[in-house]
Amino acid sequence: MLSQQTIQIWSSILFVSALAVAGEVLIAAGMKQLGDLDNIRAQSGLLGAIRAVLTNARFVMGALCMALNFFAMLFALSIADLSLAAPAIASLTYIGNAIAAKVFLREKVDHRRWLATGFVAVGVALLAR
Amino acid sequence: MKHTLKPSQYAVLIAIMLTASVGDSLLSRGMEQVGHVDLHHLGLLWHALFNPFVDAGIVLLIGFFACYTTALSWADLTFLMPATAFGYVVIALLGRFWLHEQLSPSRWAGIALIVCAVGFVAGGPSRTEHPQLDQMDAGAGL
Numbered sequence: 001m002l003s004q005q006t007i008q009i010w011s012s013i014l015f016v017s018a019l020a021v022a023g024e025v026l027i028a029a030g031m032k033q034l035g036d037l038d039n040i041r042a043q044s045g046l047l048g049a050i051r052a053v054l055t056n057a058r059f060v061m062g063a064l065c066m067a068l069n070f071f072a073m074l075f076a077l078s079i080a081d082l083s084l085a086a087p088a089i090a091s092l093t094y095i096g097n098a099i100a101a102k103v104f105l106r107e108k109v110d111h112r113r114w115l116a117t118g119f120v121a122v123g124v125a126l127l128a129r
Numbered sequence: 130m131k132h133t134l135k136p137s138q139y140a141v142l143i144a145i146m147l148t149a150s151v152g153d154s155l156l157s158r159g160m161e162q163v164g165h166v167d168l169h170h171l172g173l174l175w176h177a178l179f180n181p182f183v184d185a186g187i188v189l190l191i192g193f194f195a196c197y198t199t200a201l202s203w204a205d206l207t208f209l210m211p212a213t214a215f216g217y218v219v220i221a222l223l224g225r226f227w228l229h230e231q232l233s234p235s236r237w238a239g240i241a242l243i244v245c246a247v248g249f250v251a252g253g254p255s256r257t258e259h260p261q262l263d264q265m266d267a268g269a270g271l
Contacts, residue, residue: 024206031201038137038203053198094210101206108257112249113207119246120214126239127217 005079012076013088019069020089021096025104026062032105033058087128091121134255138203142212144196150216152189154223159183204255211246218243 034040034052041049053059076085098117101107109117134142159182160166166173177183200209218240224230232240 027198028201028206031198034202036203037199059198094214097210098207105206106257107205107207108254109207110253112253116211116246116249117207119242119249120211123239123242123246124214124217126235126242127221 009076009080009084012072012079013085013092016069016072016076016085016089017092017096019065019072020093021100023062023065023069024093024097025100026058026065028062028101028105030056030059030062083128087125090124090128094121094124134204138200138255141196141200142209145193145200145209145212146215146219148189148193148196149213150219150223152186152193153216154186154220155182155189156186159186205257208250208253208255211243211250214243215247 030053031037034056037049037053040052044052073089076089094117098109098114102109159180160177162182163173163177163180166177197209197213200212221232221236221240225232
């Protein structure tokens, strides 16, 4: 039987990871919607490119998720050990990003990218120990 | 059509790898000098803004976010993930060869796995083609 504290710790880790995935996928969706920033900068200049990014709704929502993620991370670290929370959140975020990129962004995640995602998730966990 | 990267785009990827890791290291170094910040000493955060390591770290992290956002406009999220993870390798190698820290076998294994992951995606296309969606987006942008 899982203790209440264990459930609380893993809930916070899952919540932080979910916010990070939502933030990254929304930002990626916004940037895909805008298209190559180099082309926008060539047409409208640097300020035009910055304005295009900052007025994109998906980008703004993604940035908000990342800001919430920062504060949720602080809360998670207050109840969980850094040695558990940091690698767990990083690994779950990488795996969640790959799944969300395939489902929501319709990226072609072939076997090479799945293998890379798995290697990154395990590698980051090993490095953060 | 297979998306290949221009030299300037490779430079953005290298900047992503370096800016996040070096920026985090500088922030960490600066906050060590500033001291422990808690709810009763939030004023220390203001003090931290006058620490040169913290300032340099913030500038590099802003640079990282700009490069990452730019890269997402021409590359897939799953293509960029190993590049962002490579920052952890840079931090570990900086610790080993600059600060002369000892790396455990499990950390060397982590470095090897991330380097392999970069190799896996580097050989493939940087972006998924969606011809119909691209046309719809172009139409919506008019």
